[in-house]
Amino acid sequence: MDLLVTGGLGFIGSNFILHTLREYPEAVVTNVDDTRYGSNPRNLEGLPADRYTLVKGDIADLGIMSRLVKGKDAVVNFAAETHVDRSLSNPGSFLQSNVLGVFNLLEALREENPKARLVHVSTDEVYGDAVEGSFTERGALRPSSPYSASKASSDMFVLAYARTYGLPAMVTRCTNNYGPRQFPEKLIPKTILRASLSLKVPIYGQGTNIRDWIYVLDHCRAVKRVLEAGEKGHIYNVSAGDEKTNLEVVGEILRIMGKGGGQDLLEFVEDRPGHDLRYSLDSSKIRDELGWEPLQSFKDGMVETVKWYQENEIWWRPLIDDKVLSPTPWRLTW
Numbered sequence: 001m002d003l004l005v006t007g008g009l010g011f012i013g014s015n016f017i018l019h020t021l022r023e024y025p026e027a028v029v030t031n032v033d034d035t036r037y038g039s040n041p042r043n044l045e046g047l048p049a050d051r052y053t054l055v056k057g058d059i060a061d062l063g064i065m066s067r068l069v070k071g072k073d074a075v076v077n078f079a080a081e082t083h084v085d086r087s088l089s090n091p092g093s094f095l096q097s098n099v100l101g102v103f104n105l106l107e108a109l110r111e112e113n114p115k116a117r118l119v120h121v122s123t124d125e126v127y128g129d130a131v132e133g134s135f136t137e138r139g140a141l142r143p144s145s146p147y148s149a150s151k152a153s154s155d156m157f158v159l160a161y162a163r164t165y166g167l168p169a170m171v172t173r174c175t176n177n178y179g180p181r182q183f184p185e186k187l188i189p190k191t192i193l194r195a196s197l198s199l200k201v202p203i204y205g206q207g208t209n210i211r212d213w214i215y216v217l218d219h220c221r222a223v224k225r226v227l228e229a230g231e232k233g234h235i236y237n238v239s240a241g242d243e244k245t246n247l248e249v250v251g252e253i254l255r256i257m258g259k260g261g262g263q264d265l266l267e268f269v270e271d272r273p274g275h276d277l278r279y280s281l282d283s284s285k286i287r288d289e290l291g292w293e294p295l296q297s298f299k300d301g302m303v304e305t306v307k308w309y310q311e312n313e314i315w316w317r318p319l320i321d322d323k324v325l326s327p328t329p330w331r332l333t334w
């Protein structure tokens with residue numbers, strides 16, 4: 001399979017490429033990434049040149065995308081501005097990358113390769129707060145942040161192109177991922193790194209916001225399954241059903257790191273504006289129709305994750321500064 005991956009230098013994209021090259025010996029991957037903050041060339045160092053090519057480029061550039069989609073069997077779109085905190089202070093770049101970028105990717109496919117399968121990787125955040133119960137794929141979209149609004153818009157474009165132009169395109173909506181190679185600004189790596197550096201661990205508000213966590217490789221396996229067998233124009237929710245408050249997640253990490261309950265390490269800070277209280281997805285469609293299920297438990301996945309950061313200081317040390325590890329990043333200018 002000749003595959004084009006966008007945003008493959010980032011957290012999930014790089015894990016997806018490593019997983020694909022490892023598990024599918026016939027796969028050849030081209031990765032287009034314009035090396036923004038979430039990206040890290042170290043994520044994919046040393047891959048064989050006959051199976052992996054990196055192209056530096058913006059998915060919003062129609063010329064580049066038209067050239068890259070030609071002849072590909074399939075495209076997986078991970079490229080996006082993803083840091084919700086940054087979307088509060090700089091929403092314009094989210095519109096440019098996440099909406100215009102996806103639009104141009106779709107235009108390139110429509111013009112140059114309308115038979116290529118496309119998986120557009122989206123997020124549970126498009127549904128907004130789940131006050132009670134869990135969203136199915138039929139849930140209304142009520143995004144709360146500029147990030148989630150931009151992802152919801154791009155989902156709509158993908159579904160419209162599947163229907164109007166017949167592109168074999170699918171949308172996956174996954175819950176919060178954790179695992180190796182996540183940029184240190186996000187909750188889990190930030191907690192591990194601040195605790196390793198004996199800094200206080202910030203908790204937004206009361207720490208009662210609930211997220212449903214999934215190990216990154218389980219998400220990658222779900223994307224691959226949808227790429228192989230998903231139905232054109234369909235949405236697939238992806239979740240492991242591991243709902244936890246932020247306080248529980250931080251507590252688990254500190255326990256794994258041998259910091260006891262860690263109460264004295266916690267610092268409660270002002271909550272982020274528009275912070276959704278709870279996300280929760282019903283993922284029975286992908287489980288029942290495509291036979292996918294998560295393999296990693298939260299506890300084991302978190303042990304793996306902590307271990308990875310402890311063993312890979314060479315990876316994270318150059319990425320951290322006061323801004324990246326800030327307790328209240330949404331207050332900063334990005």
Ligand SMILES: NC(=O)c1ccc[n+]([C@@H]2O[C@H](COP(=O)([O-])OP(=O)(O)OC[C@H]3O[C@@H](n4cnc5c(N)ncnc54)[C@H](O)[C@@H]3O)[C@@H](O)[C@H]2O)c1
Nearest residue numbers: 007009010011012034035036038039058059079080176177
């Ligand atoms: N991280 C999560 O928990 C999560 C959960 C559900 C869905 N998602 C979705 O998965 C995808 C990947 O997320 P991630 O956490 O790996 O993000 P990330 O920020 O780690 O990586 C994003 C990558 O996309 C690249 N990129 C951004 N804009 C680009 C553009 N215009 N052209 C080319 N490359 C561009 C960046 O350079 C970076 O390498 C995103 O679409 C995100 O919405 C993430």
